[in-house]
Amino acid sequence: MKGLKTRSAILDHAADLASVEGLEGLTIGRLADELQMSKSGLFAHFGSKEELQLATIEIARERFMTEVFKPALGTERGYPRLVAICRGWLDYIQRNVFSGGCFFAAASFEFDGRSGPVRDAIKKTMDEWIGAIEKAVRLAVDEGHFGPDVEPAQIAFEINAIFFGANYAYNMRHDKRAITRAWNAIETRLEGLRQSPRPARFAHPEKRVARRRAS
C-alpha cells in the first residue's frame, strides 16, 4: 500500500522531469535526489532504467488521457466531440500539465529515430491518440456533420501536426498567440469540411495524386 503510493509519487515526478530533460535525460540519481530517497531504494521499484521509462510513459499516458480525452467523451459524438478534443488539447498545453510541455510530443521527437521497447511504447500511445482523433472525425462523417468524402486519417494527421506546432510555439517561443493560432487553423480547416459538397478538386487531394500515379 505504502509502496504503491511511493511508486506513484516517483512516477508523477518522473513524468514531469522527463518532459523537460527527455526520457534518456531522466536519471535515477537525480530523481532519487529530488524525491529525497536513496538511489537504490528508488531503483528497487523498477529493476532497470528501461522499466522506469516504460512505467513513466504509462503514467504520462494516463494523465494525458484523463486531462485531454476523457472530458471530451461527455460531448455529443461527431463535430462537437471533435472540437472538444481539440479544445481539450489546447487547454492541456495552456494549463502546463507537464512542466516541460507535452510529454508525448517531446518523447516522440526524442525516440523517432531509435528502436526498442521505449520507442514502441511511445508510438503505441501516439497511435492510440491519433486513432482517437481519427475516430472522432469518422463519427462526424457518420453523423453527417462532414461530407462523406472527408478522409479521417488525413484530418487526424493535420490536427496532430497543429498540436505539435502549438507545443513548439508555446514552449520554445513563449508565444501566447500559439493557442489562438492553433485554434484558428483547426477551426478554419474543420469549418471548411462542413461546406460539403465542395468542388471536386478540393475534396480528395490524396486520391487525385493516387490516380495521377496510376495512369
Next chain:
Amino acid sequence: MKGLKTRSAILDHAADLASVEGLEGLTIGRLADELQMSKSGLFAHFGSKEELQLATIEIARERFMTEVFKPALGTERGYPRLVAICRGWLDYIQRNVFSGGCFFAAASFEFDGRSGPVRDAIKKTMDEWIGAIEKAVRLAVDEGHFGPDVEPAQIAFEINAIFFGANYAYNMRHDKRAITRAWNAIETRLEGLRQSPRPARFAHPEKRVARRRAS
C-alpha cells in the same frame, strides 16, 4: 588546413548523430570512437561540450539552408517560391538528409523546456526559418497571389506545424504517405488563400480576435 578538414568531418558526423541521439545524447567519447580518433584529440577542437553542441547546430543550419531554402530562391517570388520552399522541405525529409530525421525538429522538442546558449541557438535558427516562410507568404500577398488580408505569421505557423507532423509520421510511423498527406494539407490551405476575397468570417481569424481585444 588539415585541422579545419578534421573539424568539418567531426561536425558532419556530430549532426547526424545528434539527429538520432539528441544534442545531449551526443557524447564526445562516442563521437571520437566512431571517427577513430582519441577523445582528447576531438575535444581539443571545441574546448567544451557546449561549444561542440553550438558548432554542430551551426553546421546543421548550413546543411539545412543549403538543402531546403537556397534552391527555392531560384524560383520566382510569391506563390511559386513559397510552394518551392514547402516542396524543398518535404524532399529534404524524403532524402533523409539527417539520419534521424529533421535535426531542428528533434533539437526544438529536446530543448523547448530548457534555457541557455544551446536552446537560444536552436531557437534563433528556427526563428530564421519560420521568418523565411513568413516572408515568402508576405511576398505572395505583395505579388497579388494571395488576398491582402492573409496573415503571413498565421500561415507560417501552420506550414511549420505540418512539417513537424510530417517528420513525426515519416520517422516514427515509417508512413510513406506522410509526405503526400503533408503536401495535400499545404496545397489545400494555400489554394484556399487564392480564392480571395473569402467570406469575412474565414478571412481573418487572428485579426478577428485582435479586434475583439482592442474594443
Next chain:
DNA sequence: CCTACCGATCGGTAGG
C-alpha cells in the same frame, strides 16, 4: 527502503 559498493562512461585536464 537503506548503506556501501561495482565497472563503465561522462566531460574535462596535464603534458607532450
Next chain:
DNA sequence: CCTACCGATCGGTAGG
C-alpha cells in the same frame, strides 16, 4: 593530434 589521467555520475548489485 596523442597517452594518461582526474572527479563526478551513470545504471546496477550485495546484503541487510
